[in-house]
Amino acid sequence: MLLKVENLQAQIDEKQILKGLNIEVKPGEVHAIMGPNGSGKSTFANVLAGRDDYEVTEGNVEFDGEDLLEMDPEERARKGVFLAFQYPVEIPGVSNKLFMQTAVNAVREEKGLPALDMFDFDEYAQAKIDLLGMSADLLERSVNVGFSGGEKKRNDIFQMALLEPKLCILDETDSGLDIDALRVVANGVNALRSEARSFIVVTHYQRLLDYIKPDHVHVLFNGKIVKSGGFELVHELEENGYDNIIQQYLGE
Amino acid sequence: MSEVQNNAELTQYQEINDLLSKNKHYKEGFVTTANVETFEKGLNETVVRAISAKKNEPQWMLDFRLKAFEHWKSLEEPHWAKAVYEPLDYQDYSYYSAPECSACGDACGTEAQQEGIDPEVAKAFAALGVPIEDENSNVAVDAIFDSISVSTTKREELAKLGIIFCSFSEAVQDYPELVQKYLGTVVPYHDNYFAALNSAVASDGTFVYIPEGVRSPIDLSTYFRINEAKTGQFERTILIADKGSYVSYLEGCSAPVRDTYQLHAAVVEVIVHEDAEVKYSTVQNWYPGDEDCEGGILNFVTKRGICEGKNSKLSWTQAETGSAITWKYPSCVLKGDNSIGEFYSVALTNRRQQADTGTKMIHIGKNTRSTIISKGLSAGKSDNTYRGMVKITPTAEGARNFTQCDSMLIGDQCGAHTFPYIEVENSTAQIEHEATTSRIGEDQLFYCQQRGISEQDAISMIVNGFCKEVFSELPLEFAQEAEELLAISLEGSVG
Numbered sequence: 001m002l003l004k005v006e007n008l009q010a011q012i013d014e015k016q017i018l019k020g021l022n023i024e025v026k027p028g029e030v031h032a033i034m035g036p037n038g039s040g041k042s043t044f045a046n047v048l049a050g051r052d053d054y055e056v057t058e059g060n061v062e063f064d065g066e067d068l069l070e071m072d073p074e075e076r077a078r079k080g081v082f083l084a085f086q087y088p089v090e091i092p093g094v095s096n097k098l099f100m101q102t103a104v105n106a107v108r109e110e111k112g113l114p115a116l117d118m119f120d121f122d123e124y125a126q127a128k129i130d131l132l133g134m135s136a137d138l139l140e141r142s143v144n145v146g147f148s149g150g151e152k153k154r155n156d157i158f159q160m161a162l163l164e165p166k167l168c169i170l171d172e173t174d175s176g177l178d179i180d181a182l183r184v185v186a187n188g189v190n191a192l193r194s195e196a197r198s199f200i201v202v203t204h205y206q207r208l209l210d211y212i213k214p215d216h217v218h219v220l221f222n223g224k225i226v227k228s229g230g231f232e233l234v235h236e237l238e239e240n241g242y243d244n245i246i247q248q249y250l251g252e
Numbered sequence: 253m254s255e256v257q258n259n260a261e262l263t264q265y266q267e268i269n270d271l272l273s274k275n276k277h278y279k280e281g282f283v284t285t286a287n288v289e290t291f292e293k294g295l296n297e298t299v300v301r302a303i304s305a306k307k308n309e310p311q312w313m314l315d316f317r318l319k320a321f322e323h324w325k326s327l328e329e330p331h332w333a334k335a336v337y338e339p340l341d342y343q344d345y346s347y348y349s350a351p352e353c354s355a356c357g358d359a360c361g362t363e364a365q366q367e368g369i370d371p372e373v374a375k376a377f378a379a380l381g382v383p384i385e386d387e388n389s390n391v392a393v394d395a396i397f398d399s400i401s402v403s404t405t406k407r408e409e410l411a412k413l414g415i416i417f418c419s420f421s422e423a424v425q426d427y428p429e430l431v432q433k434y435l436g437t438v439v440p441y442h443d444n445y446f447a448a449l450n451s452a453v454a455s456d457g458t459f460v461y462i463p464e465g466v467r468s469p470i471d472l473s474t475y476f477r478i479n480e481a482k483t484g485q486f487e488r489t490i491l492i493a494d495k496g497s498y499v500s501y502l503e504g505c506s507a508p509v510r511d512t513y514q515l516h517a518a519v520v521e522v523i524v525h526e527d528a529e530v531k532y533s534t535v536q537n538w539y540p541g542d543e544d545c546e547g548g549i550l551n552f553v554t555k556r557g558i559c560e561g562k563n564s565k566l567s568w569t570q571a572e573t574g575s576a577i578t579w580k581y582p583s584c585v586l587k588g589d590n591s592i593g594e595f596y597s598v599a600l601t602n603r604r605q606q607a608d609t610g611t612k613m614i615h616i617g618k619n620t621r622s623t624i625i626s627k628g629l630s631a632g633k634s635d636n637t638y639r640g641m642v643k644i645t646p647t648a649e650g651a652r653n654f655t656q657c658d659s660m661l662i663g664d665q666c667g668a669h670t671f672p673y674i675e676v677e678n679s680t681a682q683i684e685h686e687a688t689t690s691r692i693g694e695d696q697l698f699y700c701q702q703r704g705i706s707e708q709d710a711i712s713m714i715v716n717g718f719c720k721e722v723f724s725e726l727p728l729e730f731a732q733e734a735e736e737l738l739a740i741s742l743e744g745s746v747g
Contacts, residue, residue: 074705077704083702092718107704163703
């Protein structure tokens, strides 16, 4: 088991958002988490990444056999948790290259690997740029500065490729993307799928999932997973919306 | 008048060590135990005369001091800067302090100085990384300890090219015509309160003369060290670049950790002749004081240069991280046609530091150009102000200025302020002014951390990104030092 979440409860500003969430993710699996606005999807993604705005009040999260909740955000990242942001942040004056070289070397240090110098890093990064079919000037630009919405999301996928995480969490990466940008992101994710790498794809829409085809789909409502199923659940939701499932859950 | 003290009183050092342990962020905060000669506290005409006598100065220098002192007495301490502090008690400072060297007389020649340098003082400079004994260093250094210059390196090498690089006191003795010709021409003694004070009690400083057509093959530098408690440092630096010459001059400074304010009121005058170029870089790391900035350096400095000749160029680059209060506006008077003035500044304030800094660009000649890039960083409970003036006089046909002032806030209890003054009296001038304010957000930090980068590395990365345009103007080793200083000064600023 790569990730085991048990009875996870979390709050922000004294407001309870997650109310007992359970999920298990095996290596290589792709899980989708869907749900209406305010159901706690983004909270779950951010709690896993360790954002300190959120306070975990109950529950356990085991990642690769270790207690994830005990770790600082950077420690989680170094151990292989990656979050693709809903709104990637701009850092003026810092080149993507320096930023990612620093990040890659932090992760390598954790793995006991020697740091990559500028030349080695260039070579390594070029291979990832080729793999994802991205433009070569990506590295030279300041982190996300002057990027379009689509470019920012693509940059996050590129970073994901560089860091080679074990668990990739995509927090509504598809929001605000046109169909072409969506396809680039989806292709990137598919290119990075492997037997050892798992994904949690948080999304509001089924569009992205049509490209990614997750193994498991969960519906989150009111801070809990109220229904789980296979890829077919995506189409059920597409036809009937969340209401049916929520009514069913509330009726039980 | 003067008394000789042996400063190894145990209690005082315990106290300072205690202070030091609370100020780990300031690694230059050690105290040197040397035998020093320090004047009693207080300021009056007798003291001014005594300083002059101590340095065995000619009459004209004493007259200059006395004239300035008379004028200073008629002035009031200025408090228009955006910094809050109690008026200073000028009688509570000592105006002369020098390590004693048995081998030299009162007016030390440098050769004698080299032999006679106090081993403790030498150790202090070695600890600070100032190469006063390194034959292979690629910079020439004038090392100033409290009121006097203790060592000036590479002089013979430079002398072969006709370059004069010595302490100000020596210049008064050895090159009186040059000093008389330029002293007070760019910053007159009546310029402002602190310039008047400096003119009266000027301790030591550096004198540089680059002859016509000579490019200085190495960087020249001065390192200022205030060691004695309750001592003011009032250095006077004059730098002259004759026709077609070039020099890159660097300046660094530090002081031990103390629990009372120390005063530093320097004057720097730069004269750039036709086709000459001067690059003047400063890394200012004076002790900023404790968490409340008690005991830090009050850095009240007047720096000004004149581009006297055609096609001359003066470039100020500064990284300001220290001092409790900074009041400093390195300026350019662009008198020669086509002359160029530049000001690149990074000013960082943390804790309760207050910095009011900027520049003045005075355009007089035709087609004169100036560039101002100012980056202000405020953290903790500090206040950081950019104050700048661009003045285009009626004769400055075709003058151009570009100003960019960026402020970054780190945390939510600090302040950033921008006061640009623009006076244009010639309609052919082109002036551009850009200003931004941003904040290091939790979002930026979390983004970096989520990529595996530690919080401290993330802050220095974000800050250095912000300062990049200015650091690229600094000489390489200096740029590195500035980056490191920023990182140290920012420790614990977010949390």
